[in-house]
Amino acid sequence: MEFHSLSATPFPTVPDDLSIPQFMFNATHPNRPTRDPNVPWIIENDTGRHVFGEQIHHRTDALKNALHIKYKLGEDDVVLFFSRNHTDYPVMMFAVHLLGGITSGANPDFHVNELVYQINETKPKLVITIPECLETTEKAIKVAGMTSDRIIVFNVPSTDISSDYTTVDELVAFGGESKIEIQERKFRPGEAKTKVALLSFSSGTTGNPKASSITHYGIIANIIQLAAHNRVNDDDCAWEDRRFRPGDVVNGVLPFYHSYGMHITFLFCIFNGMTHVLFSKFNYVKMLEGIKRYRITHLMLVPPLVVLLCKHPATGNYDLHQIRFIMCGAAPLSAEINDRLYQIFPHAHIGQAYGLTESCSVSVMFSADTKRGVSGSSGVILPGITVKIARSDGTYAGYDEEGELIIKAPSMALGYANNKQATEDTFIDGWLKTGDIGKITRDGEEVLKVKGFQVAPAEIEGCLLDHSDVASACVVGKPDEYSGELPLAFVVLKDAAAKRVESDPKEAEVIKNSIKKHVADSKAKFKQLTGGVVFISSIPTSPSGKLLRRVLREKARAMKATTPLN
Secondary structure (H helix, E strand, O other): OEEEOOOOOOOOOOOOOOOHHHHHHHOOOOOOOOOOOOOOOEEEOOOOOEEOHHHHHHHHHHHHHHHHHHHOOOOOOEEEEEOOOOOHHHHHHHHHHHOOOEEEEEOOOOOHHHHHHHHHHHOOOEEEEOHHHHHHHHHHHHHHOOOHHHEEEOOOOOOOOOOOOEEHHHHHHHHHHOOOOOOOOOOOOOHHHOOEEEEEEEOOOOOOOEEEEEEHHHHHHHHHHHHHHOOOOOOOOOHHHOOOOOOOEEEEOOOOOOHHHHHHHHHHHHHOOOEEEEOOOOOHHHHHHHHHHOOOOEEEEOHHHHHHHHHOHHHHHOOOOOOOEEEEOOOOOOHHHHHHHHHHOOOOEEEEEEEEOOOOEEEEEOOOOOOEOOOOOOEEEOOOOEEEEEOOOOOEOOOOOOEEEEEEOOOOOOOEOOOHHHHHHHEEOOEEEEEEEEEEOOOOOEEEEOOOOOOOHHHHHHHHOOOOOEEEEEEEEEEEOOOEEEEEEEEEEOHHHHHHHHHOOHHHHHHHHHHHHHHHOOOOHHHOOOOEEEEOOOOOEOOOOOEOHHHHHHHHHOOOOOOOOO
């Protein structure tokens, strides 16, 4: 059977002829509150600098001119962002979109080989970075066959930038002074549904990370869905009980390269007339200080941050009474952590949400009819979303039956760029196979057992096979309260290594440490084998040779995992 939103709010109208910046700067909508022009869009946590919408609009137009005049940037050209959060990150993104271009965000903690992979997959015309990431950027573009004049650097206070590189401030000055005004790209009716805005990387369900082709319409639709679900701009309750209000303030600790950080914490909250407090790099105590200093009212979090909020000794040193709303996404929270959160913030709206990069962020969110989400549930289906639960035999389940979540949404990606097979395997007749297991209860709550594994196992497995002692390997997620899941490698050793371990049991630890270091030397921190290495005699496979990952997942679930707070 098919499951739909139980909300009385119908799916609202979504404009299909606007780009993201045109929608953010100029569009009116029944679900959009009136924004006070004196309320900043962004506050830099580190400096206290306020950045207003008019400034952002001006810089966007100047960069649009400069990027086209100096680099001939235009239709479907890709710009890759390899940077931490920066006030000009969304500005540069808007400018690229106004020219009909496409943006893609890369994790600034990537190693050279990981950045090379994303460059090769997206074929960018330009790479935007920060001084901290310049060395990695230089090495990666050289390997990928790009030239150094394709690098643009965000300006960072008190940081010297080599004169060899053009800075964003220089481009803004050039574009603002130019007598040539480049016209922004205008869409025909319906064109926003097919016009790609972002190439957002996701682990998917199999294989290496893949670039989801996200449209302008998809992002705009999800913003409006969230606004409708949360009754933004509806006068149906007291002002103090409304979830999102103009003038509210959100913590901007989640990275812009991730859909949660850009689409929800920034674009959706700006749509609501709120202020985004931008943190260039996460530090928990600095986040607490920022909450107090800027009177942050809304916390958009992931499970590790929720655990810190509940268990870190510094939390009790700060007055957090003004927090009115807390949402957690990316992986489920334990009942214990949920209860603790409710105790610390007895008056706040608190709950979870579920979404995928491929569905262009949130598909399920805790109900707007209650201040407390149901423990263990991601919430209820958003207006405009349809869900099916697929049993293992391919038939569709009813209420309270577990199976794979299959989603249809107006915000869905077009597919995976340059990967026809993965697209055909995941996007089927307008439906998205999520790879996540869940069920729908009779009261409409979606109870999820999310994979929560934001790393492509095949990517780490490929790295492991390059180790001289590894014959075969399978990587799964090991349950962990702090991180949701930790990468755990089941490894079959080559005969020579296995004999060394057999003759000297101490050799096992030496080889495990060598394997961990091998991965650490070439992968970002979140991809490293923090869940450990386990030696096994063989990797379970199906008759066709496919890894039976589920068998090893069961083994991983039986292994208790804990991660210290730091």
